Amino acid sequence: MSDLDRLSLHVPEPAVRPGGQPDFSNVKIPKAGSVPRPEVDVAPEDIRDLAFSIIRVLNRDGEAVGPWAGLLSDAELLAGLRHMMMLRAFDARMLMAQRQGKTSFYMQHLGEEAVSCAFRRALRKGDMNFPTYRQAGLLIADDYPMVEMMNQIFSNESDPCHGRQLPVMYTSKEHGFFTISGNLATQYVQAVGWAMASAIKNDTRIAAGWIGDGSTAESDFHSALVFASTYRAPVILNIVNNQWAISTFQGIARGGSGTFAARGLGFGIPALRVDGNDYLAVYAVARWAAERARRNLGPTLIEYVTYRVGAHSTSDDPSAYRPKTESEAWPLGDPVLRLKKHLIVRGAWSEERHAQAEAEIMDEVIQAQKKAEIHGTLHAGGKPSVRDIFEGVYAEMPPHIRRQRQKAGY
C-alpha cells in the first residue's frame, strides 16, 4: 500500500463570483513604454519574455510612450477613434434592435473595439482575415457599408447572405473578411491555409486568423500553430483574451501555460502580449507582425489582453457568473476613452468635439438603420425568397435539390 494521499482533481475558479469584490490583482500590468521593441527578424527564442509581458503605449496621463509609440499621425488616430466610436454606436443600436425583435440575436464589442479597429489599419487591401463573431471592427475600419451589415443582421431582402447566416456572421471577400463560422477555431487553421496558398503562389498578401481565449482549447488552434510553424506561413495568429468564454473564465482554457501567448513558444512562433484596450499598442504590434509576414519571416502569435464588458451575446446574462462592477475594475480601462484622452493631450481633440462627434456618429448609424429597415427586418417587411434556401448549395443545382425546390413551390 502506498502512503501517499488520495488524488484530487484541480478545477480552476475565477478569483471572484457575483456578490464579491472584483479582483484583477492577478493581471500583472507593466508600465506603458517599458517593453522593448525588437527588430522584426528577431529570433523567436530571443523574445520569449514578450509572451509573458504586456506591450503598452498609452500611459495613465494619456501620453504615448516607449519604443512602440510614434507610428500614427493625428489624422490616423482621429480616424481610429471614429471607427471605435462608430462600432460602439452600431452595437448600441443593434442591441436595441434585437430587444425590439428586429433580429434574433446580436453580439456586441463593448470594451474590445480597439482590437479589430486598430488591427485592420495594419493590413493592406487584399489581405484576408478569418474572423470570429467579435471583429466587426475589421469591416468598419475598412469602410464596409454599415447598411450592408445591418441588412445581414436583419436577414432582410438585401441581406448579402440571403438569410442563411446567423446575425453578425458577415462575409466580404472584397473587404478581406472570410465568412464567419459559428463553430469555434475552425477558421484559425483556414487562415494558415490561405497564407500558405499566398506563399505557394509567391504573392505578397498575408492572412490573419482570429480566436478567443476559450477556443484556444479546440484542437484546430493547435493544428493551426503546427501548420503555421512548419511551413512558416505568412499569417498573424490573433488570440483575443477578453477574460470570459461565455460564463467560463479564461483560467479554464489556459491551464498551466501562464499566458495564451506562451502557447506559441512551443511551436517556435514569436509570441507577444499586447494591451488590447490601447489602440496605439494594438496597431504597433499588428504592424510588427504584418511586416514579419510580408518579409517572409513567418507567423506571429499575438494575445490581446482585454475585457468583454458586455454580455457574450444577447442570449447571455453575465450577472449570473461575475460581479456586476467587474468591468469598471478592469485595470486597462476603456479603449475609446483612452484614445480620446490621448488625442486631447496631443491637442488634436477636445471634449466638445468628442461630444459633437458622438452625436454625429449616432445620427449616421440611425440613418443607416433607417435605410436598412426599408428592406425589412427579421419579422417584418422584405425577406429573402424561399427560393434562396435551395440556391447556392452547389455551384450548379443538382436534380434532387431541384425536385425539393419544386416541391416547396418555387
Add this chain to the structure above:
Amino acid sequence: MARMTMIEAVRSAMDVSMGRDENVVVFGEDVGYFGGVFRCTQGLQAKYGKTRCFDAPISESGIVGTAIGMAAYGLKPCVEIQFADYMYPAYDQITQEAARIRYRSNGDFTCPIVLRMPTGGGIFGGQTHSQSPEALFTHVCGLKVIVPSNPYDAKGLLISAIEDPDPVMFLEPKRLYNGPFDGHHERPVTPWSKHELGDVPEGHYTIPIGKAEIRRKGSAVTVVAYGTMVHVALAAAEETGIDAEVIDLRSLLPLDLDTIVQSVTKTGRCVVVHEATLTSGFGAELVSLVQEHCFYHLEAPVVRVTGWDTPYPHAQEWDYFPGPARVGRALTEVMEA
C-alpha cells in the same frame, strides 16, 4: 492508352491536372517525398516541386482546414487522407466548413477541394483501416461523394472532381487498387492489366459526376452497388446464373436516380449492396428511393446486403465482407419472393 492499376490511374489524374492547372496542389501525410503509403502520389513532388506536392503534419483537421483556406485563396487542393478511417478528426472541417462555405457566403467564397481517401476492407486492415464512411458524407448538403470501381472511372472521375467548383469526397476502394476483386479471397487476384477498364487514356478526359454506369445488362433483378461491391455483384450474378442488371453508381451524391428507377421499373426487383454497416447506411437511402419511385413495379421486397452492424473485425474479415455467396443468396431470395 496505357494499362494502369487504379493507383496509377489516380496518380495519372493528379499528374494531368497539375500539368494543366498550376493552382492544383497535392498534400497529405507521406504524399510528398515518399509518394503516399499506397504510392498514389509517387513522383509528383519530383515533377512539380515541393510547394505543389508536399508532406503534411499528422493532423487531419489541419490538413482539411488548410485546404479550405487554400481554396478560399484560389488554389485547388487535392488532399490525401491516408485512410478514410482517419477522416474523423477532420469531420467538422469537412461537414460544417467545406460543405457550407459557398452557401453561407452566398458564393462570396467557395471551396473547390478534393479529399481522396482509401476506403473499404478486404486487406486485413482491422477496425481502423477498413471503414466505409460514405453515408456520413452523403448526409451532408454541399458535398459530392464519389466511389469509383475501376481505373478508367477513377481517373476520369478524379479529374472531374479536381475541376469541380465544390468540395468532393473521393473514396478509393483500396481493395481495388491493384486489381478487380470479386470477394473470392482464396483465389489469386487478376490484375487490372487483364481487365478492359484497366485500359486508361494517358491524357486528359473526364467522366461526369452524377452519372451511373450499367455494368451488366439484365432483366430479372437490379443490383445497385458501388466500389468493390460492383465486382462482387457481377460475380454473384454469374455464379447464380440469375439475369441480374448490375448498376455501378460511381457517384453517390449527386445520385443518378433515373438510371436506378428505369432499371427497377424494368426488372421489378432490387438488391442493394455495400460494404458499410447496415443500419442507416447509404443502402437505406437507396431502398427508400426505390420504394418511393418504383413501388407499383416491385414484385418483391427490396433487400440489402451489407457489412454487419459491428466494427470491422480483423480475424473474421471474410465473414464480415459481403462476398458473392451472400449477394447470391439475396438474389435467389428476391427471385423466389
